[in-house]
Amino acid sequence: MTSFRFAVLAGAMFFAAAPALAEDITIGLATAQTGGLAFADQPSLVGFKIAVDEINARGGLGGKYKITLDIKDTRTDTATTVQAAQELVAAGVKVLITPCDADPSIAAGQISQPAQIPTFTFCGTTPTIPDAVGDYMFGTYPADNAQAAILAEHAVAKGYKTGYILKSPDSAYTLKLPEYFAQAFTKKGGQMLGEGTYTMGQQDFAAEVTKIKALNPQPDFIMTAAYEPDFPAFLQQLRGAGITAPVLGSDGIDSPTTTGLGAIADGIVHTTAGFPSEGSKLAAFYESFKTATGNAPETVYVATGYEIPYIIDAAVTAAGTMDGPALRDAIANLKDVEVVTGKVTYAGTNRMPSRDITLVEIQGGARKSILLATPNPADVPAP
Amino acid sequence: MDLVLQQIVNAVSLGGIYALLALGLAVVFSIVSLINFAHGELMTVAGYGMFFALAVSLPFPLALLLAVSVAVIAALLTERFAFRPMRKADVTGLLLTSFAVSAILRVIFQNGISARPKPVPLPAGLTGVVEIGSLHIGIVPLLSIVTAALSLALLLLFLKHTTLGKAMRAAAEDFEVLRLMGIKANRVIAMAFAVSGVLAGIAAVLWIAQRGSVDPLMGFVPVLKAFVAAVIGGLGSLSGAVAGGFALGILEVLFQAFLPDAALPYRDAFVLSFVILILVWRPDGLIPAPVSRRS
Numbered sequence A: 001m002t003s004f005r006f007a008v009l010a011g012a013m014f015f016a017a018a019p020a021l022a023e024d025i026t027i028g029l030a031t032a033q034t035g036g037l038a039f040a041d042q043p044s045l046v047g048f049k050i051a052v053d054e055i056n057a058r059g060g061l062g063g064k065y066k067i068t069l070d071i072k073d074t075r076t077d078t079a080t081t082v083q084a085a086q087e088l089v090a091a092g093v094k095v096l097i098t099p100c101d102a103d104p105s106i107a108a109g110q111i112s113q114p115a116q117i118p119t120f121t122f123c124g125t126t127p128t129i130p131d132a133v134g135d136y137m138f139g140t141y142p143a144d145n146a147q148a149a150i151l152a153e154h155a156v157a158k159g160y161k162t163g164y165i166l167k168s169p170d171s172a173y174t175l176k177l178p179e180y181f182a183q184a185f186t187k188k189g190g191q192m193l194g195e196g197t198y199t200m201g202q203q204d205f206a207a208e209v210t211k212i213k214a215l216n217p218q219p220d221f222i223m224t225a226a227y228e229p230d231f232p233a234f235l236q237q238l239r240g241a242g243i244t245a246p247v248l249g250s251d252g253i254d255s256p257t258t259t260g261l262g263a264i265a266d267g268i269v270h271t272t273a274g275f276p277s278e279g280s281k282l283a284a285f286y287e288s289f290k291t292a293t294g295n296a297p298e299t300v301y302v303a304t305g306y307e308i309p310y311i312i313d314a315a316v317t318a319a320g321t322m323d324g325p326a327l328r329d330a331i332a333n334l335k336d337v338e339v340v341t342g343k344v345t346y347a348g349t350n351r352m353p354s355r356d357i358t359l360v361e362i363q364g365g366a367r368k369s370i371l372l373a374t375p376n377p378a379d380v381p382a383p
Numbered sequence B: 001m002d003l004v005l006q007q008i009v010n011a012v013s014l015g016g017i018y019a020l021l022a023l024g025l026a027v028v029f030s031i032v033s034l035i036n037f038a039h040g041e042l043m044t045v046a047g048y049g050m051f052f053a054l055a056v057s058l059p060f061p062l063a064l065l066l067a068v069s070v071a072v073i074a075a076l077l078t079e080r081f082a083f084r085p086m087r088k089a090d091v092t093g094l095l096l097t098s099f100a101v102s103a104i105l106r107v108i109f110q111n112g113i114s115a116r117p118k119p120v121p122l123p124a125g126l127t128g129v130v131e132i133g134s135l136h137i138g139i140v141p142l143l144s145i146v147t148a149a150l151s152l153a154l155l156l157l158f159l160k161h162t163t164l165g166k167a168m169r170a171a172a173e174d175f176e177v178l179r180l181m182g183i184k185a186n187r188v189i190a191m192a193f194a195v196s197g198v199l200a201g202i203a204a205v206l207w208i209a210q211r212g213s214v215d216p217l218m219g220f221v222p223v224l225k226a227f228v229a230a231v232i233g234g235l236g237s238l239s240g241a242v243a244g245g246f247a248l249g250i251l252e253v254l255f256q257a258f259l260p261d262a263a264l265p266y267r268d269a270f271v272l273s274f275v276i277l278i279l280v281w282r283p284d285g286l287i288p289a290p291v292s293r294r295s
Helices: A003-017 A038-057 A078-090 A102-112 A129-133 A144-157 A172-187 A206-213 A230-240 A281-293 A301-319 A324-332 B002-032 B039-055 B060-083 B091-113 B139-161 B163-173 B175-180 B185-211 B220-233 B238-258 B261-281
Strands: A023-031 A065-073 A095-098 A119-121 A162-167 A191-197 A221-224 A247-249 A269-272 A337-339 A342-345 A357-363 A366-373 B129-132 B135-138
Touching: A023 A038, A023 A078, A038 A065, A038 A301, A065 A078, A078 A095, A078 A102, A095 A102, A102 A119, A102 A129, A119 A301, A144 A172, A144 A221, A144 A247, A144 A269, A144 A357, A144 A366, A162 A172, A172 A191, A172 A221, A191 A206, A191 B261, A206 A230, A206 B002, A206 B238, A221 A230, A230 A247, A230 B135, A230 B185, A281 A301, A301 A324, A301 A337, B002 B039, B002 B135, B002 B139, B002 B163, B002 B185, B002 B220, B002 B238, B039 B060, B039 B091, B039 B185, B039 B220, B060 B091, B060 B185, B129 B139, B135 B139, B139 B163, B139 B185, B163 B175, B163 B185, B175 B185, B220 B238, B220 B261, B238 B261
Parallel strands: A023 A065, A023 A095, A095 A119, A162 A191, A162 A221, A221 A247, A247 A269
Antiparallel strands: A269 A357, A337 A342, A357 A366, B129 B135
16 A cells, blocks of 8 residues: 555545544533442443443444543532532532432432533432432433323223322332322323322331221222332232232332342333333343343343433434533433333423323233333323 | 231231341340441341252252351351451441441442342242141241240350350350450450351341342341331340340231321331330330440
């Protein structure tokens, strides 16, 4: 090869492979890698990093902004989250990611909102998060009221007429999700026969179960947003008392513990952000995750974390810039972004996205997807 | 009447677990004046022992044995490497050490094993119900009652009839005199930790049987309950710890069962208010230690 041709070729390759205009931008993550939220934030971050590597390999966000990550552990402490958010905002991050919970997300959002930095909660499900902060705050995960709407639709389709909810005032999730559900179910003509209350972490559900057993007539189903360790204890004692009404649950019980409960878990129907049905995009992602890391993902949070950079990428591509206000508008106008668990839409929402939710049923120690749909906005109870 | 009987069974089974936990704290406190807040993490260790044993498909009884053994080993290791170097420290220093051990262990579980709960499935036979008359008694609560009673009886035999047991009781009364009698301090203290490890292991098995999973932060609630129970009973008093455990279990179940619906969310507030009343009535606990220490 002549040196001239080599130089031309090298020059061409240089321009093709690395657009000289590429700019490095930083995404700040103030998330809980230790403490009580690590069960959700840790897997979310694992997925997030994989997506960032993939996007960088393709040339960056919108094809031109290479991503650097600034990751801070908030130790599940709201004050630490605020401090981390302040440091990240001061460092000039272009996008901020906050923990999987309303309180720290809202607190961190108060810092990034005035700085005009688009902010996403990793997997906070409380539908009031964006409105509590302002127009730069976005959710990504299926919201509590949307999950409730899908479940209520299922209950009605099953022909259930009467229901019972079990809730706990200890968290917004365990309290509001069953309440949203009752709202959606009665709006569609169902009737609630009553409700029970529990304390999170209580091992003993005998009192609640005795109350349900005393109902006459018995409810057609029991709905709860309880998760482990409460859910297994409740279910064991419920079935132990001879109550056979089907149980409807939320994404909190999307863990191997539930299927590990054996025969008593049969017939449970619950919502989840995504399920790797054969041939689905999520199944393919799980497969490539397993190849890359040697382990199967422990939870769907890996996938929902993985989707966030792609949502940002779609917005940056539309906006053509990382500029705060333009990016905010681009995110708010996103429609039907294809991600691994389905489709995500922000247009026409309060920035808690309208997105696909999966319903799964447990039979014989395994889950099976029975529905993948976006709830009808008219059926979703107002937050 | 049935409802009352049913609730009594529930109260005794929960009380039994709390008694085992509180006893684990009291055994150590009576000898080294340490409230070991890492006691909950010993339970978590036992839980992971059970999880890994079942994961390599060891038979269930062996898994239980392994769970208790790893709790004992963990108790001895924390004694040797964390608490022994701090033995000359005052009560506050020891307390902070136990918080540190607890925090370190939790982060090790989160980053070394998984931040996600790991399922510990019980054999199908254990999730059933026994019907006695019109009473439905779960097999797990029934086993809890039997196991707690057996463990307490065995511990009593050990303390009353073995040299090491007698030494431990003597140490609780006057450690210096015990040493003058030629008993090795390290052995007595290590033994106390080993006993607390056994109790934590057994309590962990019963606790996990109800929840079906083990997670890194699992030990927090039980150690808090154990601490409250030990205080009600009289810190440092072994029989007090048992009495306090049962008292707390009974209070919790009674309030849960008989509070009106509107007040149910405040159950814990009612329970703790009652605990305060008990302490106003008996500031040193239900059955105070021979040498009263309020920490």
